[in-house]
Amino acid sequence: MNWVAKTLLSSIGKKQVMAVTGLGFCLFLAVHLMGNLTIYGGRRLFLSYVEGLHSWGTLVTVSEWGLVLFALAHIGVGLLLFVQNQMARPVKYAVKKSAGGQTIGSSTAPYTGVLILIFLIVHLLNFRFVDKTTINDFTILTNTFMDLWYILLYVAAVIVVALHVTHGFWSGFQTLGLSHPKYMPLIQVLSTVFGVAIALGFGSIPVFVRLTFC
Secondary structure (H helix, E strand, O other), rough: OOHHHHHHOOOHHHHHHHHHHHHHHHHHHHHHHHHHHHHHHHHHHHHHHHHHHHHOHHHHHHHHHHHHHHHHHHHHHHHHHHHHHHOOOOOOOOOOOOOHHHOHHHHHHHHHHHHHHHHHHHHHHHHHOOOOOOOOHHHHHHOOOHHHHHHHHHHHHHHHHOOOOOHHHHHHHHOOOOOOOOOOHHHHHHEEEEEHHEEEEEEHHHHHHHHHHH
């Protein structure tokens, strides 16, 4: 287990943990979005997707716990890196520069991460941790998106998520040594496309639900 401790104690090791967990969440977002987009097929198709997902039983439970562990690792290591960076540079520069390839996504990553965590808790309370013995997921969805303020919150949140993952997608490949001068520009383009797809895909759902079913 010494290699685990050495990895977590080294700067590159922490960044690799962030990369692996971050790319894992990118994969989860893509799969989750594809499932949620079944709402465009109507109530029956959406409930069929939900029932199919629940039929996996133990595998779903294991996946959920895996996501929890990934989240704890990503958040914990991310906070540790942020604190270490702040301690290493106690005096802020008088003028911020964008040298070194810094982007809006990279410079705001710690803050968008906190916002995502807050929204995730709210989201889980509204959709996951509710009594489903007398109500199905479609009704929960339509009831929740009847609230205009929640729609606005949801859309704003997925834009924040998109900004966060747009940076995380390409930087994850770079950190893991999977980048190449020849292919990195393409990966960065795909990262932007992925972020836009996340924002438009998830952001369109509450608007569609409210206009169609509410």
